[in-house]
Amino acid sequence: MKALVLAGGTGTRLRPITHTAAKQLVPVANKPVLFYGIESLVAAGITDLGIIVGDTEEEIRAAVGDGRAFGATVTYIRQERALGLAHAVLVARDYLAQDDFVMYLGDNFIVGGINELVRKFEAEKPDADILLTRVDDPSVFGVVELDATGRVVRLQEKPPEPASDLALVGVYLFTPAIHEAVRAIRPSRRGELEITDAIQELVDRGLTVRSTTITGYWKDTGNVPDMLEVNRSVLDTIEPCLEGSVDEASEIIGRVRVGRGARVRRSRIVGPAVIGDDAVVTDSYVGPSTSVAENCVIESSEIEFSIVLAGSSLKGVGRIEASLIGKDVQVSRALHTPRAHRLVLGDHSKVQITP
Known part of the structure; x- marks a missing residue:
């Protein structure tokens, strides 16, 4: 089994930090978020990693190297434009070949790793297995609807009126069946090839799509509050x-x-x-x-x-x-000046000042 690690996003919600740094390399407990994902994959026995990179390719390459520091082998795959998660699968087609693979979003954080999920997938061999969690605001996520038996019946990307509170976590397990599904879909209203549409294609074709709902800790570290919360969670475990x-x-x-x-x-x-x-x-x-x-x-x-x-x-x-x-x-501290704030702020900065 291979892994496809997505590290090509621009991180608009973490600006201005991500004007000059890859969002996947912002540290949690002084270690880049991306490293936690790589370590989870290696711990699950997956050491052949394809990393999708974009404009921050040089930074990602400098930080991860050839993967030997993690006990892995890394292949870098260039995605010229961020045109959706399914597009990343399309770009990585030659690398993935006919292997099963885990797609792992490089800015996601899952406490406890994915060992059990990988073992279950290898033992039961569904066409796809998706990781879900309940969220307060599903409208900003890919949303999954299950029937009474727990079978996946419908997926929607950031729906204005979500059919459930089950959101896709950034970890997916696929067989090569996903490649035909990716080629069958068309860009969404956002102009992207959505992985939700590709998985829906599998469902519509009658293939086996399973889901695992996690109750442990998961965060998408795409904004400052979540990044601080993940930092708190990791620090709670340090010796x-x-x-x-x-x-x-x-x-x-x-x-x-x-x-x-x-x-x-x-x-x-x-x-x-x-x-x-x-x-x-x-x-x-x-x-x-x-x-x-x-x-x-x-x-x-x-x-x-x-x-x-x-x-x-x-x-x-x-x-x-x-x-x-x-x-x-x-x-x-500003010295010898009237009571005032002197600021030099980059684009998209956020500052709260006590009157």
């Missing part, structure tokens, strides 16, 4: 580890990981939290559910329930919470 230096004037409480070369001085860190390699935390408070990446500086500041990417600094800025701060960002 404490102090590889850097912490002085006697500092206090470490709970599950905290301090990376190699990191220095904590006269500060209080309350876990779960991660301080990256060579970061410096001085006269500060780092609260629960916070990831501070490598080479960051936190000085005379407070931060909680946030993600700070590599090379950024917070100096004398009071309290920050529920924030995603990009790479090489400088946040500092």
Whole structure:
């Protein structure tokens, strides 16, 4: 069995972070989201990975390499334009050949992995197996309708009036039957080849499409609130580890990981939290559910329930919470000025200011 990992999206909901970085490489607990998916596939015994890439191909290649670091073999497949999930299957036709495969969206996060799902598929051999979960707002997802016996009868992509609250999770298992279905469909009103339409084609042809509804933790990390929530969830599982230096004037409480070369001085860190390699935390408070990446500086500041990417600094800025701060960002206190906010913000930024 092979895997088709989709890592070509532009990440419009994570702008401005994704103006300069691939959304699949935004870190959760200081590790890119994409790496969690790759590790789940390898843990399930799938080591032949085809990664769909687009405009951020260079970044993805630099981060993942040839796959050996994960115990996998990686083939990169270029998708010139993001024309839908089914289009990605079409583009990868030669790579997939006649093999069964898992299609895995590179910005999805599933706690517990997919081992059982893969074993079930290999044992029972349906034409497709789709992963579902119940959501509060199904209108922004692919939605699946089941009959009284649990059989898949209808799929719709982002319907204005959903027939159920069952949404497609970004993991699909297919036999080669999907290739004929993909070739049979036409672009949707969004101008994309929808995987929901291709699966519906399988259903309409009387092929076996099974579903598995998960009750565990799943998130599409396509926006900031979900990214912060996934970060919190992953940090809840970390084991404490102090590889850097912490002085006697500092206090470490709970599950905290301090990376190699990191220095904590006269500060209080309350876990779960991660301080990256060579970061410096001085006269500060780092609260629960916070990831501070490598080479960051936190000085005379407070931060909680946030993600700070590599090379950024917070100096004398009071309290920050529920924030995603990009790479090489400088946040500092304005001195000797009237009470005012001075901002330099990129396109699609979001800022909340206390009056």
